[in-house]
Amino acid sequence: MSTIKWSDKMSYSIGTFAEIVNLSIDTLRYYEKEGLIIPERDEHNRRTYTEKDREWIAFILRLKETAMPIKKIKEYARLRYEGDSTMKERRAMLEQHRLFIIEEKKKLEENLKHLDKKILTYHAMIDKYEKSKS
Amino acid sequence: MSTIKWSDKMSYSIGTFAEIVNLSIDTLRYYEKEGLIIPERDEHNRRTYTEKDREWIAFILRLKETAMPIKKIKEYARLRYEGDSTMKERRAMLEQHRLFIIEEKKKLEENLKHLDKKILTYHAMIDKYEKSKS
DNA sequence: ATAATGGCTGGAGTTAACTCCATGTCAACC
DNA sequence: GGTTGACATGGAGTTAACTCCAGCCATTAT
Secondary structure (H helix, E strand, O other), rough: OOOOHHHHHHOOOOHEEEEHOOOHHHHHHHHHHHHOOOOEEEEOOEEEEEEHHHHHHHHOOOHHHOOHHHHHHHHHHHHHHHOOOHHHHHHHHHHHHHHHHHHHHHHHHHHHHHHHHHHHHHHHHHHHHHHHOO | OOOOOOOHHHOOOOHOOOOOOOOOHHHHHHHHHOOOOOOOEOOOOEEEEOOOHHHHHHHHHHHHHOOHHHHHHHHHHHHHHOOOOHHHHHHHHHHHHOOOOOOHHHHHHHHHHHEEEEEEEEHHHHHHHHHHHH
């Protein structure tokens, strides 16, 4: 009566995994060197990436997209690979990062407001300029 | 009957200007090498920065804060130093950048949402974990 | 008069995050 | 059984955006 879960046993070579997560093979190896993701190896020492790895990479990319430097992601990864006892630390990191993102958002909104103003003054200036030429 | 405008004639040395705009002297010289800001020189070849320069730097920093690479800022600066005839081009650049910022904001908001979810699941996981230890 | 201060130039060094390359192994296809 | 193709490793190269340094002038302070 157990449901078959293909995905549990499935694993990808670095080439196909690279395509799936849309990163280059070299980048994956670089992330491994930095300790962000450490895939299993098969009997020939080839990297084997799983569905879990895919989820983990997706999360890494979110952190990267919100400007977390690799060093910090590496720190988070280290804790994660250490196991459940580090959950509180990891949560604290994410909560700190959350505040950072909120700050970033504020800055972006401020700058967008100013940019909009600037664009408006450009419209006015260009109107004037066009008229002065006629 | 003309109003005296001190600020028009005022100018700062690179050292004091650096403090005012909160950039290092080296960064200012680097920006100049890249063509972002080209201050006047005095009779001894020393850079003299004006109030206009301060405003311009403030704008450069806004562009930087919204992740515009120096190459693009340089392009904008080039047009600006070329004069009024480039206003339309500059406005177009800013309008394009505006769209970019809006995209960035969207991404940030998306990622923030996911992060919040993740933090919530951490809270639940940690509760469970604490109980399992008692 | 000399020493400290501040600025100038050209060029080298640094950091992050990749990216590329030479060389080598192994399984598979013709 | 030789070639092809995917993967492995170690290390060099690249780009952006600074940052630092040596060697040289001019001005100011003692």
